Amino acid sequence: MKSGVKRTTIRRHIPAMQRWTASVKTARRPTHAPRKIAGIKSFNDYRHVRRNVLAAMGEMNSPLIATHKRPDCDALGSSIALALHLKEQGKNPSLFMLAEVYEKLPTFFRDAIFNHGINIVGENTLAAANHDGLILLDAAGASRLEAPIQNLRETLTAGRDGKSIPVIDIDHHYGEELMAPKNLTIVNNKASSASELLASLLGKEMSQSTAPLLFAGILADSRNLNFMIGANTRERVAIMERRTNVDRNPLYEQIKNLSLDDKRLIAECLDGSLQVITASIGENRNKAEYRIMPVVVHKDQLSGEHRRWKDDLKDQLGFNRLADIVLIIYYVPSESKYRCSVSLYNKAVTNGTALNLQPVAEALREGPGGGHAGAVTFDFHLERYAGNHQTAIDYIVAGIERHCGRKPSLI
Numbered sequence: 495m496k497s498g499v500k501r502t503t504i505r506r507h508i509p510a511m512q513r514w515t516a517s518v519k520t521a522r523r524p525t526h527a528p529r530k531i532a533g534i535k536s537f538n539d540y541r542h543v544r545r546n547v548l549a550a551m552g553e554m555n556s557p558l559i560a561t562h563k564r565p566d567c568d569a570l571g572s573s574i575a576l577a578l579h580l581k582e583q584g585k586n587p588s589l590f591m592l593a594e595v596y597e598k599l600p601t602f603f604r605d606a607i608f609n610h611g612i613n614i615v616g617e618n619t620l621a622a623a624n625h626d627g628l629i630l631l632d633a634a635g636a637s638r639l640e641a642p643i644q645n646l647r648e649t650l651t652a653g654r655d656g657k658s659i660p661v662i663d664i665d666h667h668y669g670e671e672l673m674a675p676k677n678l679t680i681v682n683n684k685a686s687s688a689s690e691l692l693a694s695l696l697g698k699e700m701s702q703s704t705a706p707l708l709f710a711g712i713l714a715d716s717r718n719l720n721f722m723i724g725a726n727t728r729e730r731v732a733i734m735e736r737r738t739n740v741d742r743n744p745l746y747e748q749i750k751n752l753s754l755d756d757k758r759l760i761a762e763c764l765d766g767s768l769q770v771i772t773a774s775i776g777e778n779r780n781k782a783e784y785r786i787m788p789v790v791v792h793k794d795q796l797s798g799e800h801r802r803w804k805d806d807l808k809d810q811l812g813f814n815r816l817a818d819i820v821l822i823i824y825y826v827p828s829e830s831k832y833r834c835s836v837s838l839y840n841k842a843v844t845n846g847t848a849l850n851l852q853p854v855a856e857a858l859r860e861g862p863g864g865g866h867a868g869a870v871t872f873d874f875h876l877e878r879y880a881g882n883h884q885t886a887i888d889y890i891v892a893g894i895e896r897h898c899g900r901k902p903s904l905i
């Protein structure tokens with residue numbers, strides 16, 4: 495779409511989108527007022543916002559697309575898919591990616607960038623003047639953007655340099671602040687992934703070549719449909735499987751792509767040979783309580799080579815050893831600080847709204863942090879507990895009890 499577009503042109507997109515969502519049995523637009531949570535992104539996935547976002551994207555010719563630091567498969571899948579989609583529409587999009595990230599990309603994503611000739615912009619080739627829009631996907635918060643993108647976004651938001659290009663934000667996390675104007679922000683923390691939000695936004699416009707990338711993003715964030723999914727996600731994935739002729743199990747194995755370092759770390763966590771705190775699963779389960787499994791991974795056990803261990807460890811503790819909640823306190827070498835990750839693993843709660851961990855992150859975070867109802871990650875000052883990890887864990891468990899109204903029991 496060019497600027498000065500007529501309303502009818504914009505409207506043409508809408509029936510296509512509605513047909514797509516109508517074919518998804520349980521997909522529903524929220525009818526209640528937006529839920530406002532002070533200081534952080536609010537629930538904002540309305541039809542008029544989607545219309546605004548599609549129209550704004552239509553007017554961009556050379557947007558820059560960016561996602562969070564150390565991008566995971568949802569971040570990669572959604573941002574590469576959007577770049578490809580815009581390219582197929584005859585536009586000239588670029589994807590921001592540091593050289594060190596590009597070098598370590600899982601083959602699936604590297605091939606997609608290479609085969610489709612996606613233009614990559616790095617720290618040294620980024621020039622704001624080359625772009626007429628900034629689109630953020632799966633970014634969660636300003637602190638999770640690479641510094642050049644953080645600066646660019648701030649410059650644009652402040653309207654400095656006499657230049658103001660639109661910023662769009664599509665995300666399934668609550669971060670610390672709004673990253674774009676509210677009418678260009680789609681945040682839905684009930685969606686499995688940013689890829690799912692983009693798939694729903696593109697609807698029938700989604701091409702044969704963008705679909706596998708979005709499919710990969712959904713599978714990665716939902717841990718092959720085991721986590722944070724509703725009936726609408728299953729339905730959407732079934733449609734994608736049919737459309738792309740891609741089997742989800744081999745695709746999931748392909749994108750998981752754990753390094754040997756990560757595999758070793760996970761194995762050492764599981765067999766207790768690291769200084770991790772775990773306990774066996776209790777036999778008598780009190781239904782009024784949730785069982786929680788804490789793990790602490792210390793500074794000297796992580797290196798820059800450990801990239802994707804956390805999700806896999808959580809899945810093994812959660813799905814294979816049947817914890818309801820997995821708590822991991824881990825060191826982030828690149829930022830020299832500890833972070834706390836709390837995730838729900840009981841399917842009854844990950845697919846519903848029985849527990850919401852967001853208020854826990856809001857109350858306990860000691861720095862940036864956020865997430866969605868089923869999983870939160872936040873900075874945590876482990877040093878404050880003087881090496882007594884049990885005290886730190888007790889503090890977090892008490893926080894979960896206070897803010898979720900349910901008592902977790904350690905296993």
Ligand SMILES: [Mn+2]
Pocket residue numbers: 568569632666687688715
């Ligand atoms: Mn994500």
